[in-house]
Amino acid sequence: MHKTIALFNHKGGVSKTTTTFNLGWMLAEKGSRVVMIDTDPQCNLTGLVLDYDSAQDFDDFYSKHPSANIKAALAPAFESQPKPIEAVECVEVVGRKNLFLVPGHVNLSEYEVTLGIAHELSGSIQALKNLPGAFRYFVDQIAKAQRADYVLIDMSPSLGAMNQNFLMTSDCFLVPTAPDYFSVMAIDSLANILPRWIEWARRASEAEVLKSASYPFPKPSLKFLGTVIQRFRPRKGKATIGFQTWIDELNSKIAHRLVPALSKYGATLLPTTYEGAGITPNTYCLAEIPDFNSMITISQNNQTPVFALTPAMFGHVGEILRKDLEDRDKFKATFDQMTDKVIALAKHA
Ligand SMILES: Nc1ncnc2c1ncn2[C@@H]1O[C@H](COP(=O)(O)OP(=O)(O)OP(=O)(O)O)[C@@H](O)[C@H]1O
């Protein structure tokens, strides 16, 4: 049975997409079959995997593969088409066997308003009853078709109905975050919003009208796996003092605000499970990932995570290449350990 892992933070630019790609790659490298779904209308993950950067690239892709994207996958429910939701064609990620992508769609947000109305669970829902359970149904279909062990959901930076739905129908979630003031504040709003979302999901799963839908809304069972703190500038391998203060603030906010709020709603794992996975008690931090610096451009140019870059991709020789490979291997060790923690935790979700 597959596990669905959402990467969520309504704060923008905190490495959700980068972490989805890196985690997906590492899970596949470790022998799992992985499907990544790009649910963000910005389509950054799709752009990264397919090396697209213009609207024309996307237009060409959509006309060549009209059904191979998340919007087309959900269209049977959202556009009342006379056919069921089913698995769609996936993109095979070049260079990494067993890693697949369901591309995003720039117009997916067209469904946001209707889904929001369906979520109100009011009198009007009869006509919209197939919408709330549609995404989860699709995830199950694509996981079955690809024989996936993990489905990773790359989410947009928003607190809209789409994200509420994607997160509440996932098995577990990671919160990518950054060591700065705004990211610490964002944890406060997650601690306020997520319990409300879980309460809503419980009501939705018990609503008779949704039970009789073609795609019933599942009982929520979301579990928080932890955070990934990313993109601080390290000095001698450690975060500088300024960043360390924000890392400590983040860890403390997570432990004292977010985790208690989630645990009241059954959305955390047992303390011994986090410890057993090797997470420092009271941090919930799966990895601290420094700035990739110049490697980010090489990584993006090659559609390959920094830790999987080859000597040819670096295009350097001698001492410079030796230093490149040393840096790459440090990142490799970090992502390797992070992925082992995710595997250990997700087992319990
Ligand atoms: N460790 C890192 N070092 C250097 N650059 C990074 C690192 N992680 C991410 N980036 C860069 O930071 C930018 C934002 O990252 P990313 O797109 O993954 O964030 P996001 O949370 O998905 O953003 P959004 O909220 O817009 O979806 C990207 O240009 C990415 O290449």
Ligand SMILES: [Mg+2]
């Ligand atoms: Mg993103």
